[in-house]
Amino acid sequence: MGVSARSDASAVTGKRCPRTTCAKRGVVQPRDAFHKDRRNKDGLESWCKACVRQYNEENKDRINAYRRERYRANREREREKSRTYYATNDAYREKALEKDRAYYRANREKIAAYDRERNQRNAEKNLAYNRAYLEAHPEKSREYNARYHARKRGATVESVSYERILARDGHWCYLCENDVAPNEVSYDHVVPLSRGGAHSEANIKVVHRSCNSRKLNRLLSELKLPFQNG
Numbered sequence: 001m002g003v004s005a006r007s008d009a010s011a012v013t014g015k016r017c018p019r020t021t022c023a024k025r026g027v028v029q030p031r032d033a034f035h036k037d038r039r040n041k042d043g044l045e046s047w048c049k050a051c052v053r054q055y056n057e058e059n060k061d062r063i064n065a066y067r068r069e070r071y072r073a074n075r076e077r078e079r080e081k082s083r084t085y086y087a088t089n090d091a092y093r094e095k096a097l098e099k100d101r102a103y104y105r106a107n108r109e110k111i112a113a114y115d116r117e118r119n120q121r122n123a124e125k126n127l128a129y130n131r132a133y134l135e136a137h138p139e140k141s142r143e144y145n146a147r148y149h150a151r152k153r154g155a156t157v158e159s160v161s162y163e164r165i166l167a168r169d170g171h172w173c174y175l176c177e178n179d180v181a182p183n184e185v186s187y188d189h190v191v192p193l194s195r196g197g198a199h200s201e202a203n204i205k206v207v208h209r210s211c212n213s214r215k216l217n218r219l220l221s222e223l224k225l226p227f228q229n230g
Helices: 005-013 049-058 061-071 073-086 089-108 106-121 123-137 140-151 162-169 209-214
Strands: 019-021 027-029 035-036 044-048 184-191 204-208
Touching: 035 049, 044 049, 049 061, 061 073, 073 089, 089 106, 106 123, 123 140, 140 162, 162 184, 162 204, 184 209, 204 209
Parallel strands: none
Antiparallel strands: 019 027, 035 044, 184 204
16 A cells, blocks of 8 residues: 555655545545544544545434444443543533533423423322432431521521531530430521521531420520530
């Protein structure tokens, strides 16, 4: 096989030739008429973009069937590859997000109708799944309920981790100043939501269940502390 025009030009000048030849049609074209391919010596695919588009269009069904089969056979690997590419490619991620946002804006009612229909069709299944999930993740259930009630009261709502609060305060009740057994741990909004308090880690502390019940929605200035027999 003889040396191609593009590799010959590169050998003479020491630089990449500004024009190259499509291997399918044998037509010399500018480099930007080809997709990039780092596996090839010149960094380009051997077929020009027009030929690739034509081939993909003519073989669409076969290509899609092959991609589906490859994905099914390598599901986890393909998912991880997609996640990694999405997480490390800022330009691609922003482009994908903007595409999703544009689709949502253009199809808002259609999406809402589809979601309603799907939820109605799977109501019992969704209810059972949600119930099982919340039972298996009591901390998530507590946070979901707390955020719901905080929003209903118009309170400021921030991201809250009860694990972080417990690590910060330890098993120590700030109302009675005594240790809290693991099965007695509860969490209190220092400034109650109904009194303008925020749902935030800074406003939540560890307490006994009984101390939490005794405090109700009162401010600390309205209490005689520490509580006795917490």
